[in-house]
Every structure is written in C-alpha cells, then in structure tokens.
Amino acid sequence: MREYKQFYINGEWVDPTTPNEFDVINPATEEVCAHISLGSEDDVNKAVAAAKAAFESFSRTSVQERIELLESCVATYQKYYADIAEAIRLEMGAPASLAMTAQAYTGQGHLEEAARVLKDFQFIEDRGEHRIIKEPIGVCGLITPWNWPVNQIACKVAPALAVGCTM
Numbered sequence: 001m002r003e004y005k006q007f008y009i010n011g012e013w014v015d016p017t018t019p020n021e022f023d024v025i026n027p028a029t030e031e032v033c034a035h036i037s038l039g040s041e042d043d044v045n046k047a048v049a050a051a052k053a054a055f056e057s058f059s060r061t062s063v064q065e066r067i068e069l070l071e072s073c074v075a076t077y078q079k080y081y082a083d084i085a086e087a088i089r090l091e092m093g094a095p096a097s098l099a100m101t102a103q104a105y106t107g108q109g110h111l112e113e114a115a116r117v118l119k120d121f122q123f124i125e126d127r128g129e130h131r132i133i134k135e136p137i138g139v140c141g142l143i144t145p146w147n148w149p150v151n152q153i154a155c156k157v158a159p160a161l162a163v164g165c166t167m
Contacts, residue, residue, distance in 0.1 A: 002034035007043055010050035017042040028093030051139040051166040059136035059164040063118060066162055070115035077108050107150035114158035136164035
C-alpha cells in the first residue's frame with residue numbers, strides 16, 4: 001500500500017500540522033490503493049510562507065539556471081517514469097497502456113516544452129517608446145483537478161519555474 005503522509009515544505013518533508021488521513025480509491029476496482037494526508041489551513045500557510053521566503057532569491061535566478069532546473073526535473077521524471085505511470089494507473093483506474101503512453105508522458109512533455117520555450121523567451125520587449133519587462137509575479141497557488149493529475153500539475157509547475165515564480 002502506498003503511503004504519502006508528508007508535505008514538502010521549505011525544502012524538507014514534514015508531517016501535517018493536524019493529521020487528516022484520506023484513502024485513495026482506485027475507481028476501476030473500488031479498492032484503496034493509497035493513504036494520503038490532507039492539508040490544513042495551517043499547512044497551506046506554512047507552504048505559502050516558505051514560498052514567499054524563497055521567492056526573493058529564486059526570482060533572481062538566471063534563465064540558464066532555470067533551464068538547468070527544468071532539465072533536471074525532466075531527468076528525475078524520466079528516472080521515476082514507470083513509478084509515476086503506475087501511481088496514475090492506480091489513482092485514476094486507467095489502463096496501464098494509457099497511464100504509460102498518454103498520462104505520464106504529458107507531464108514530461110510540459111517540463112520539456114517549458115525548457116525549450118524558455119531558451120528563446122524574450123523577457124524584455126521594446127515597443128516604440130515603451131519597454132515591457134516580464135518578470136516573476138510572486139508565489140503561485142496551483143490548484144489541480146483530479147483528472148489528468150500529472151498533466152495538470154506539470155502544466156502549472158513548469159511555467160512557474162520557467163519564469164522564476166515559487167509555489
């Protein structure tokens with residue numbers, strides 16, 4: 001049984017402030033496939049505070065550093081690709097072939113595309129007498145739906161990382 005009962009906040013795995021366990025049900029079998037912890041308002045506040053603190057330095061990273069970070073994310077994603085596909089299969093009740101070739105792949109694709117686009121993205125644009133400067137906006141709160149879970153996470157995380165925002 002998979003157990004995911006901690007949150008990654010401020011660079012470390014931490015227990016929830018208030019334990020609130022939840023069973024993840026495989027919709028294909030109606031069996032419990034994992035146990036997770038649900039976050040509380042206090043957990044969210046801690047994560048936002050950590051993201052705010054990290055924003056000051058992360059927003060100043062160079063484009064090259066963010067490209068390297070995204071490429072590192074792709075390499076790590078590829079290393080755990082089969083595990084990611086299996087987790088999707090169980091959580092979504094999806095056929096293994098769909099989880100492997102479509103659902104898991106789209107997450108990797110978003111990371112790769114963000115790195116590719118970032119290489120030529122113009123953060124400063126002159127328009128006549130005006131100059132437009134595109135810069136990190138701050139902490140991003142990323143809310144994702146249940147369907148296509150990795151896709152929805154990656155298509156929000158990758159652009160945020162690419163432009164220098166924290167989450």
